[in-house]
Amino acid sequence: MAPAATSQKISEKDDLDATIKKLASLKPIGHSSYTGEIKSGYSGSWAEKLPETTKARYARHGVDISKGYPYVPEVDKIPKFVNEAYAIRNEVYPYVERGAKADPEKKALFGAAKEVINLTKHLGTEIVGLQLSDLNDQQKDELALLVAERVVVFFRDQDLSPQKQLELGHYWGQVEVHPQVPRISEEFNGVSVIWQDYYRAKYGLHLSFKKAIGGNAQWHTDLVHELQPAGITHLHNDAIPSVGGDTLWASGYAAYDKLSPAFQKFLDGKTAIYRSAHQYVDPENPLKGPKYVEREHPIVRTHPATGWKFLFVNRSMTVRIVGLEPEESKTILEYLFSVYEKNLDIQVRFNWRPTKEGLGTSAIWDNRASQHFAVWDHEGKENRHGTRVTSLAEIPFFDENSKSQREALGLSLD
Ligand SMILES: [Fe+2]
Numbered sequence: 001m002a003p004a005a006t007s008q009k010i011s012e013k014d015d016l017d018a019t020i021k022k023l024a025s026l027k028p029i030g031h032s033s034y035t036g037e038i039k040s041g042y043s044g045s046w047a048e049k050l051p052e053t054t055k056a057r058y059a060r061h062g063v064d065i066s067k068g069y070p071y072v073p074e075v076d077k078i079p080k081f082v083n084e085a086y087a088i089r090n091e092v093y094p095y096v097e098r099g100a101k102a103d104p105e106k107k108a109l110f111g112a113a114k115e116v117i118n119l120t121k122h123l124g125t126e127i128v129g130l131q132l133s134d135l136n137d138q139q140k141d142e143l144a145l146l147v148a149e150r151v152v153v154f155f156r157d158q159d160l161s162p163q164k165q166l167e168l169g170h171y172w173g174q175v176e177v178h179p180q181v182p183r184i185s186e187e188f189n190g191v192s193v194i195w196q197d198y199y200r201a202k203y204g205l206h207l208s209f210k211k212a213i214g215g216n217a218q219w220h221t222d223l224v225h226e227l228q229p230a231g232i233t234h235l236h237n238d239a240i241p242s243v244g245g246d247t248l249w250a251s252g253y254a255a256y257d258k259l260s261p262a263f264q265k266f267l268d269g270k271t272a273i274y275r276s277a278h279q280y281v282d283p284e285n286p287l288k289g290p291k292y293v294e295r296e297h298p299i300v301r302t303h304p305a306t307g308w309k310f311l312f313v314n315r316s317m318t319v320r321i322v323g324l325e326p327e328e329s330k331t332i333l334e335y336l337f338s339v340y341e342k343n344l345d346i347q348v349r350f351n352w353r354p355t356k357e358g359l360g361t362s363a364i365w366d367n368r369a370s371q372h373f374a375v376w377d378h379e380g381k382e383n384r385h386g387t388r389v390t391s392l393a394e395i396p397f398f399d400e401n402s403k404s405q406r407e408a409l410g411l412s413l414d
Helices: 004-026 044-049 052-060 082-087 107-112 137-150 162-172 196-203 252-257 261-267 326-342 405-409
Strands: 115-118 125-128 152-158 192-194 230-239 247-251 271-280 291-298 300-302 309-311 318-321 347-350 360-366 370-374 385-392
Touching: 044 196, 052 230, 082 271, 082 291, 107 137, 137 152, 137 162, 137 360, 152 347, 162 230, 162 385, 247 252, 252 309, 252 326, 252 405, 291 300, 309 326, 318 326, 360 370
Parallel strands: 125 152
Antiparallel strands: 115 125, 152 360, 192 385, 230 360, 230 385, 247 347, 247 370, 271 291, 271 318, 300 309
């Protein structure tokens, strides 16, 4: 017979295991505001609620939604513990920067377009009269460079299949397959569904007129906690409100150029901690509450295509600057967030409306040198639905010999 002390320990361990299991099953998806149960698999009723333009897009391109829509991964495939979440893509993979060797004049891309419109001085370009599905490799390389330079590039009036969107994503890097975000179907790993109506109803995402901040309706950069964070990101919206539902982007190159040389020097070479959007149970300390995946990256990065320095922070997911006292880090980060958020001259606001009914609009942006914000002014009264593919990029680095954008372009530094 086991001594009393040993059997007490065994029973405590059993209790702990049971608690861990319970916590993990309660929150298979770690949105902090959500406490309900997630239904895995396909949703029949939501397939019916899909906007007509989305249904038509899927029908045109042979996307089968007869089993339901969207597809939520099975609970046993979703990581519940933080160590499981870390283990996803925890190994270095080779990254090829497609924009690095592209023609700086982008003759193949611009030559095929009807019009190229710069929407603001520092960021945002719209390309008119070109279907993304028709691009050849040379044009894709040039587009990668243009995205790196202009931060975000738009294409209206697109008839783009999710298959083609995924193919483009694979060309620009390793496509991120999110462990838990709903996708079109099991065949479309890597094509995430961006549908606020669905997330509000099924995941408890809180968005109202009074509190129109949450989810994508706040300044953020996607997937900064990855070992190799997001590079080129492509959202194709196939259902767009008649008014509103805009998205804003802000330039990380310009945010860096807004700082004084002395402050730039202070930040150059420093690192910060970046966290995931979702939380997981900590098996070491399950009762302490859910934990984010966290990784350390340079706070000023060098872009591998342009060679320009950019400020890599965002309010949603940059936790602290390494090596500083907590109050120092908090104060400095707050200032850096405000540089991105408050300088309207380094932002672009885009309305997604196509000129031809029934077609969609694509935004392709550099998720390294930017932040974005989806405005929720349509209040869910009109459909807004899209599919997103993210190509992960390089391991973030800082090259002390690299220049800022304005330095490189010979623009005034005042
Ligand atoms: Fe986002």
